[in-house]
Amino acid sequence: SQTIHQWPATLVQPVGSPLSLECTVEGTSNPNLYWYRQAAGRGLQLLFYSVGIGQISSEVPQNLSASRPQDRQFILSSKKLLLSDSGFYLCAWQGLYNSPLHFGNGTRLTVT
Amino acid sequence: QKEVEQNSGPLSVPEGAIASLNCTYSDRGSQSFFWYRQYSGKSPELIMSIYSNGDKEDGRFTAQLNKASQYVSLLIRDSQPSDSATYLCAVGNNAGNMLTFGGGTRLMVKP
Numbered sequence: 593s594q595t596i597h598q599w600p601a602t603l604v605q606p607v608g609s610p611l612s613l614e615c616t617v618e619g620t621s622n623p624n625l626y627w628y629r630q631a632a633g634r635g636l637q638l639l640f641y642s643v644g645i646g647q648i649s650s651e652v653p654q655n656l657s658a659s660r661p662q663d664r665q666f667i668l669s670s671k672k673l674l675l676s677d678s679g680f681y682l683c684a685w686q687g688l689y690n691s692p693l694h695f696g697n698g699t700r701l702t703v704t
Numbered sequence: 705q706k707e708v709e710q711n712s713g714p715l716s717v718p719e720g721a722i723a724s725l726n727c728t729y730s731d732r733g734s735q736s737f738f739w740y741r742q743y744s745g746k747s748p749e750l751i752m753s754i755y756s757n758g759d760k761e762d763g764r765f766t767a768q769l770n771k772a773s774q775y776v777s778l779l780i781r782d783s784q785p786s787d788s789a790t791y792l793c794a795v796g797n798n799a800g801n802m803l804t805f806g807g808g809t810r811l812m813v814k815p
């Protein structure tokens with residue numbers, strides 16, 4: 593069966609510090625991968641999605657970036673965090689097109 | 705701009721009652737529709753998928769789809785306090801590789 597791992601679970605970072613969140617998927621090949629952010633009490637905002645290695649599409653212009661160095665690995669990064677980057681970051685994968693997304697457990701990021 | 709709209713709630717129902725959650729969407733080309741449940745502080749978990757007009761039942765959950773009216777609903781029968789959560793409606797795009805999420809409806813089931 594497929595599983596998705598996302599870490600760390602919580603993170604507190606000062607403004608201006610770098611960020612690296614990692615997500616890996618097991619049990620499937622060539623998944624579509626997604627990064628979402630959820631601000632407190634708000635809906636899900638799509639940040640990036642990827643249909644293959646090295647293929648990244650950005651939905652929202654910001655100081656975040658994403659990379660997919662391996663088929664089942666998706667990384668979210670920032671060189672300098674802003675207070676507004678605080679939120680709940682969710683990685684998700686999709687197998688077949690039109691199938692549902694499956695989410696990792698998320699990373700709660702607090703920028704202080 | 706593709707939109708998915710949900711009433712934010714909270715929707716309060718007594719234990720044992722039927723909870724009815726509604727969702728409308730703007731993209732007429734959408735082919736796939738999903739309901740997720742999200743407990744406070746947790747990630748969304750899939751509870752229902754529906755692709756064709758009509759009803760789809762799974763245990764206490766029934767999803768209803770009306771593509772002509774661009775309307776999706778979720779019925780929860782015999783609601784339990786453990787059903788208290790935020791329910792997210794998600795609609796797939798025409799290509800099937802992108803979901804747009806509604807803002808969610810917060811459901812409270814009172815004992």
